[in-house]
Amino acid sequence: MPLLDTVVSMHELAITQNIVEICESHAAGRQVRLVRVEIGDLSGVVPDAVEFCFEACSRDTLLQGARLVIERIPARARCRTCAAQVAIRSYHDACAACGGYQLEILSGEELQVKQLEVH
Numbered sequence: 001m002p003l004l005d006t007v008v009s010m011h012e013l014a015i016t017q018n019i020v021e022i023c024e025s026h027a028a029g030r031q032v033r034l035v036r037v038e039i040g041d042l043s044g045v046v047p048d049a050v051e052f053c054f055e056a057c058s059r060d061t062l063l064q065g066a067r068l069v070i071e072r073i074p075a076r077a078r079c080r081t082c083a084a085q086v087a088i089r090s091y092h093d094a095c096a097a098c099g100g101y102q103l104e105i106l107s108g109e110e111l112q113v114k115q116l117e118v119h
């Protein structure tokens, strides 16, 4: 039975299906051995849930049995007030240097298939 909250797993289920579809179209009929996916900490996607969904989503596809490698991308931002580059945890965080809220996101919004290895 599902280990995860239903709402979360529905979200990640759709995303994982999307990942599998993208990989299948790139694989062009070849069996996929490894998939590397980047997931940013601000993307709203829970890596563990994607991992959880992957086996079911990849069944009977070119990705069946493929290894899923998830790379988490930490969230970083540049402060428009003091120009500092800071690590953040959410969109609501303030600049750690000056307390300003005018932050420009530099990384952490990624959600993409980075690499495919095929047979």
Ligand SMILES: [Zn+2]
Pocket: 079, 080, 081, 082, 083, 084, 095, 096, 097, 098, 099, 100
């Ligand atoms: Zn600042």
